[in-house]
Amino acid sequence: DAGVIQSPRHEVTEMGQEVTLRCKPISGHNSLFWYRQTMMRGLELLIYFNNNVPIDDSGMPEDRFSAKMPNASFSTLKIQPSEPRDSAVYFCASSPRTSGNTGELFFGEGSRLTVL
Amino acid sequence: AQTVTQSQPEMSVQEAETVTLSCTYDTSESDYYLFWYKQPPSRQMILVIRQEAYKQQNATENRFSVNFQKAAKSFSLKISDSQLGDAAMYFCAYRSPGTSYGKLTFGQGTILTVHP
Numbered sequence: 001d002a003g004v005i006q007s008p009r010h011e012v013t014e015m016g017q018e019v020t021l022r023c024k025p026i027s028g029h030n031s032l033f034w035y036r037q038t039m040m041r042g043l044e045l046l047i048y049f050n051n052n053v054p055i056d057d058s059g060m061p062e063d064r065f066s067a068k069m070p071n072a073s074f075s076t077l078k079i080q081p082s083e084p085r086d087s088a089v090y091f092c093a094s095s096p097r098t099s100g101n102t103g104e105l106f107f108g109e110g111s112r113l114t115v116l
Numbered sequence: 117a118q119t120v121t122q123s124q125p126e127m128s129v130q131e132a133e134t135v136t137l138s139c140t141y142d143t144s145e146s147d148y149y150l151f152w153y154k155q156p157p158s159r160q161m162i163l164v165i166r167q168e169a170y171k172q173q174n175a176t177e178n179r180f181s182v183n184f185q186k187a188a189k190s191f192s193l194k195i196s197d198s199q200l201g202d203a204a205m206y207f208c209a210y211r212s213p214g215t216s217y218g219k220l221t222f223g224q225g226t227i228l229t230v231h232p
Contacts, residue, residue, distance in 0.1 A: 033219070043207065043222040056219065089159060103149050103211040105220055107161035 002026070004108035006092050012114045018080040021111045024073055025094030033105060034067055034077050035091040043091075049075065082115045089113070118143045120210050122223035129198045130231050136183075137193045137226050139208030149211040150184070150191045151220065156204040164206070167191065195228075203230045 005024040013019055025032050033048040047057040052069045069075040079086055089112050093105040119142045129135035152164040167175045167184050174182050183192045195202055208223040
């Protein structure tokens with residue numbers, strides 16, 4: 001079975017440009033998470049969705065960041081305008097919501113963003 | 117809010133030897149889940165082992181086992197018969213049940229080096 005699929009794997013852009021990161025969760029999973037990883041701050045939860053609905057976006061750093069989940073098989077994280085401090089690895093993860101679920105998250109390979 | 121602390125930024129072990137990675141957490145909840153994730157150089161986060169707080173028995177997965185001390189809020193990972201492929205960054209993570217279903221809080225990570 002395919003795992004969580006993220007694209008692009010690497011993105012290099014210039015300050016001020018719009019960046020869109022994409023995620024396809026595992027089929028049947030109805031919780032989706034966006035995490036950001038940096039050396040300074042480690043792994044931070046940005047936002048998560050249950051059944052396509054944003055539940056907690058308190059980790060989104062500022063209005064330049066937005067995330068959408070238009071359907072159960074696709075989500076985007078958008079940064080507009082991008083800044084050098086946004087450089088990080090962005091992970092998407094999904095999880096099934098079943099009675100037996102212990103909350104294990106299944107992660108994609110991450111998108112490494114570099115903003116010059 | 118829950119916090120997770122990994123006090124060892126780096127650890128090293130000889131191949132075939134045993135190493136223990138430390139993790140402590142802070143919570144007022146009585147029911148929760150704990151995880152160890154592995155992040156190899158490929159970046160993808162891989163679940164190593166999980167522990168339910170209500171279970172007194174320590175979880176074991178092949179060469180990986182945990183020492184869960186609920187009263188002390190400690191959750192260490194023991195890797196036996198270390199292999200070169202175990203070299204990675206290891207993250208301890210906490211999950212609270214309830215409304216934050218599936219949301220994980222991560223520690224800062226421990227880089228494990230395995231020497232041949």
